Amino acid sequence: MASKSVGFLGCGKIGKALLAHLTSRGDHTIGFIQDPNFVNDCDAACPIVAEFDESVCRADLVVECASGEVLKSNYAHYLRFADMVVFSMSAFSDTDFAEKTFEVCRANNTRIYFPHGAILGLDGIFDAREVLSSAEIETVKSPKTLGRDDRERRVVYAGDTRGAVEMFPRNANVHAAIALAGIGFDKTRSTIISDPDTDTNSHAISVSGDGIEFKLDIRSRATSGVSGQYTPLSACGSLDRILGGDAKHQFV
Template sequence: MRIAFIGLGAINRAVAAGLREGAQPATMAALTRQGATAPEVPALGTLDALRDFAPDLVVEAAGHAAARSYAPALLADGMSVLLASVGALADPETEDRFRSAPQKGAQLLIPAGALGGLDMVAALPKSTLHSVTYTGTKPPRAWAGSPAAEGHDLVALTRPTPLFEGTAREAALRFPKNANVAATLALAGLGFDKTDARLVADPAATGNSHAYTVASEAAEMSFAVTAKPSATPGTSATTAFSLLRAIRNRDEALVI
C-alpha cells in the first residue's frame, strides 16, 4: 500500500511508525512543511509531487487550514482522504466543498479518532435520535494557545473549570486544535447544530477525557475514555491508533 501523509506532526509520525511495524510495510511519503521528517518517509515538496507519488490513500493530520487547502483537490483527482482535522467541516461552505469533491470512486473517510462507540451512533436512524451531548476534559496545559487562555489563567486553576458550552459547530470552529472529537460525534449523529458540546479544563486530569451520551428511541448510550496525550498535549495518543486501524482496514481480508 502506498500512503501519502499531509503533515508530519505527532499524529502522522506515530502512524508512520505503526505502518513500519506491519507485516507488509507501506511505501510512504509526506507533503509537509520544510524541516519535518520521519524515518523512511520522504518529503514531497508540492501537491503535484504528491499526485505523482500516486498514493492508495492520503492521510491528513495537519490542521484545518491544510485540510481545506489540499483535501478537496485530491478528492477531485480520485484519491481517498482519511481526515483527522474533522473540525474543518464545521464551516458549512467547507463541508459542502468536501462532500461534493470526491470523484472517480474517491471517499472522504472520517476516523473515530479519540472516541469509541461511533459505529453504533452512526448506525442509529437519525429520525430516532433525541439528543447527543459531548464533554471534553483536558489538563489546563492542553488548552494553551486556544481561546480558553483569553479568559482564564490556566496555570492558576485549582478545580475543573468549564471553558465552553454550546453546539459542536461552535466548539469546532472556536477550538480547532481541541474539538475535532465533537465534530466527529456530530457527523455520526445529529449534526453540528444539534449536538451539545462542553469543554473543561481540569488541573487534576491525568489525560484527555472524552465522554458522550446519546438518547434515542432505539437505545440509550454513554461512552467515556481517558486517553494519554500525544506529543501534542491537546491531542490524544489514541488518535494515531484509530488512523492506523482505518488504514489497515483498507487492506485486510477480515475487517472489524
C-alpha cells in the same frame, strides 16, 4: 490483496505513528509526505515536500493529519485521484466546505474516511442516527492542551458543537466526529472544561433517541500536543481496516 500507496498530508504525532505502522506491516508503500516542518527522524525513504507537487504527491490513499486549514487548502488536489482519511474533522463544521468535498468525491468516485480517533463508537452512533434526538459530549483537558493558562477548573465552552469547533478547532475534533456521525453540528451539545489537575484527555458522551441510550466514558493519558495516548493506536487500527489485509478476524 493489492498493495496500496499511502501519502501523508501532515506528519506529526499521528502521521509518524502511522508511518511506523505501515513500515512494520511492509505490504503497502509510502507514496509521499507533504509537511513543511517534517523532521525525518524515522528514516522515511519516500519523497518529502513542503507543498503539494503534482509530480510527486501520488497515492491511492492520502491521510490528512495536519489541521483543518491545511485540509481546506489541499483536499481538492487529492480527492480528484485518491481516497482520504481525515483526522481534522473540525473542518466539516463549515457547511460550504463539507458540501464541496462531497461533491469532489461524487465527481471523481473517491471517498473520505472519518476515523474514530480519540473516541470510539462512531459506527454505532452513525447506525442509529435516524432515531437519535439528543447527543452531548463533555471534554476535560488540561489548560496546556487547550492552549490556555487557567489556574482553576472552569467551563471554557458550553453550547452547540459548531461553536465548540470554532473556538477550539484542534481540540474539538471528537465533538465534530460525534456531530458528523449523529445529529449534526447545531443539535449536538458540547461542553469543554479546562482542568489544571488533570493529566488525561477525557470525553463523556451521551447519545439517546427512540428506545436507545448510549453513554461512553473515554480517558486517554495526555501527551505533548493535542493528541492523547490512544489516538495513534486507534489511527493504526483505522488504517488497517481501510487497507484490508490478512487479519483472521475483524470487528465491523
